[in-house]
Amino acid sequence: xxxxxxxxxxxxxxxxxxxxxxxxxxxxxxxxxxxxxxxxxxxxxxxxxxxxxxxxxxxxxxxxxxxxxxxxxxxxxxxxxxxxxxxxxxxxxxxxxxxxxxxxxxxxxxxxxxxxxxxxxxxxxxxxxxxxxxxxxxxxxxxxxxxxxxxxxxxxxxxxxxxxxxxxxxxxxxxxxxxxxxxxxxxxxxxxxxxxxxxxxxxxxxxxxxxxxxxxxxxxxxxxxxxxxxxxxxxxxxxxxxxxxxxxxxxxxxxxxxxxxxxxxxxxxxxxxxxxxxxxxxxxxxxxxxxxxxxxxxxxxxxxxxxxxxxxxxxxxxxxxxxxxxx
Numbered sequence: 001x002x003x004x005x006x007x008x009x010x011x012x013x014x015x016x017x018x019x020x021x022x023x024x025x026x027x028x029x030x031x032x033x034x035x036x037x038x039x040x041x042x043x044x045x046x047x048x049x050x051x052x053x054x055x056x057x058x059x060x061x062x063x064x065x066x067x068x069x070x071x072x073x074x075x076x077x078x079x080x081x082x083x084x085x086x087x088x089x090x091x092x093x094x095x096x097x098x099x100x101x102x103x104x105x106x107x108x109x110x111x112x113x114x115x116x117x118x119x120x121x122x123x124x125x126x127x128x129x130x131x132x133x134x135x136x137x138x139x140x141x142x143x144x145x146x147x148x149x150x151x152x153x154x155x156x157x158x159x160x161x162x163x164x165x166x167x168x169x170x171x172x173x174x175x176x177x178x179x180x181x182x183x184x185x186x187x188x189x190x191x192x193x194x195x196x197x198x199x200x201x202x203x204x205x206x207x208x209x210x211x212x213x214x215x216x217x218x219x220x221x222x223x224x225x226x227x228x229x230x231x232x233x234x235x236x237x238x239x240x241x242x243x244x245x246x247x248x249x250x251x252x253x254x255x256x257x258x259x260x261x262x263x264x265x266x267x268x269x270x271x272x273x274x275x276x277x278x279x280x281x282x283x284x285x286x287x288x289x290x291x292x293x294x295x296x297x298x299x300x301x302x303x304x305x306x307x308x309x310x311x312x313x314x315x316x317x318x319x320x321x322x323x324x325x326x327x
Contacts, residue, residue: 001281001325003240004207006158006214007251008232009122011262013151014130015228017119017220018044027222029148031125039124042150044220046118049156052219053114053210054089060209065090082108084168085180085198088206091166110168114210115159121152122252130226149226153253153262156232158214159245162325165207166198204324211237211320215313233262234287235316236269238280246276258293266294270301273308283308286316 020030031040058064065080065087084091094112128150134143168180180196187193197203218230238246250272253262273283285302289295289312302308311319 001239001241002161002163003243004160004162004211005236005238005240005245005247006156006160006211007236007238007247008156008158008214008217009153009234009251009253010119010156010217010230010232011151011153012220012228012230014128014149015151015220015226016147016149016222017154017228017230018048019221025143025145026129027145027147029125029150032120034124037124041123042121042125042152042154044119044154046116048220049116049118049217050093050114052217053213054093055219056213056217057088057209060213062088062209064088065095082110084110084166085196088209091206092210111164113161113164115161117157119154119156121150121154123152123255125150125152132225147222147226155249155251156214156217157245157248160207160210161243162207165325166203168196169193200325207325208320208323211323212317215317215320232313233291234264234285235313237284237286237316237320239282240279241281242279244276244279246279247272261291261293263293264298266297266301273302273305277305277307280307284311284316284319285309286311286313286319288313 016027016029018030020028022028030043030045032043033040054064063086065083067078067080069076069078079097080090080095081087082090082095082097090110092112092114094110095108096110097108128148130147130149132145132147134145167183180198183195183197185193185195214232215235216231220228220230234251236247236251240246247269250269252265252268254265256263273280283305285298285308287295287298287310292298295310299310302310309319
């Protein structure tokens with residue numbers, strides 16, 4: 001098992017999860033334009049999602065790496081401590097820190113183990129705005145402003161490199177390797193490299209923590225005025241034999257409701273799973289069954305696939321609690 005791909009769908013209502021600055025008195029949503037249909041789709045940046053995942057990990061009891069100011073090239077920058085053996089966020093989300101080694105400039109660098117492009121809406125932006133006024137109690141100098149908001153279904157994509165979680169390269173990836181287990185491997189060129197590895201139990205604990213954080217994801221901009229649910233309605237967890245994503249954008253709901261429920265695009269999801277079946281060790285599909293109109297269609301579509309499990313979100317939570325490396 002080399003990687004885990006996680007894809008989620010969540011409906012947000014009247015929200016501005018990630019602003020893209022202001023235009024005059026309007027706080028605008030972060031958006032991207034599709035070159036095929038020419039319409040704009042709402043997005044939440046990967047940086048924003050990772051920030052809120054860090055806060056969730058803190059809520060779950062994990063100690064996070066301290067963010068400190070540092071001078072680089074005459075400028076002050078904000079960096080973490082860069083100690084992934086000690087801090088889960090340095091391990092999962094990486095860092096880049098300039099430093100001196102034997103009097104020479106060097107860079108302490110770790111590529112993120114958990115990768116994400118954030119979230120993107122399934123349906124185009126509908127030009128919705130909220131009108132607001134900041135009242136001046138002493139007179140008539142009230143400040144009028146507007147905020148772009150959206151009600152939409154957002155897709156989140158995450159990719160976790162399991163063989164790098166809690167595993168550090170010899171050299172400048174971590175400053176202190178004391179107490180870590182040493183492992184020798186050959187890289188892609190056949191050259192032997194030395195790796196320093198956290199205990200398996202600790203690596204598994206970190207894996208379960210990030211999956212739990214994604215499952216109960218919450219966060220965004222302007223939640224004091226536009227509070228909304230952000231945790232997934234459906235979550236696909238694909239355990240992969242190779243570091244090649246399989247699901248991508250295949251998890252979708254169709255336009256329109258049936259009895260107020262979402263309709264999954266089962267055929268699209270099944271096609272992706274069948275196409276990359278040789279790469280999928282195990283696939284869990286967890287969902288709130290009461291929120292989808294075609295749960296039976298989903299179960300029937302994957303009934304003959306022994307490596308696919310359709311679960312309630314509660315059951316998926318239990319699977320995550322039991323998940324181990326090398327499963």
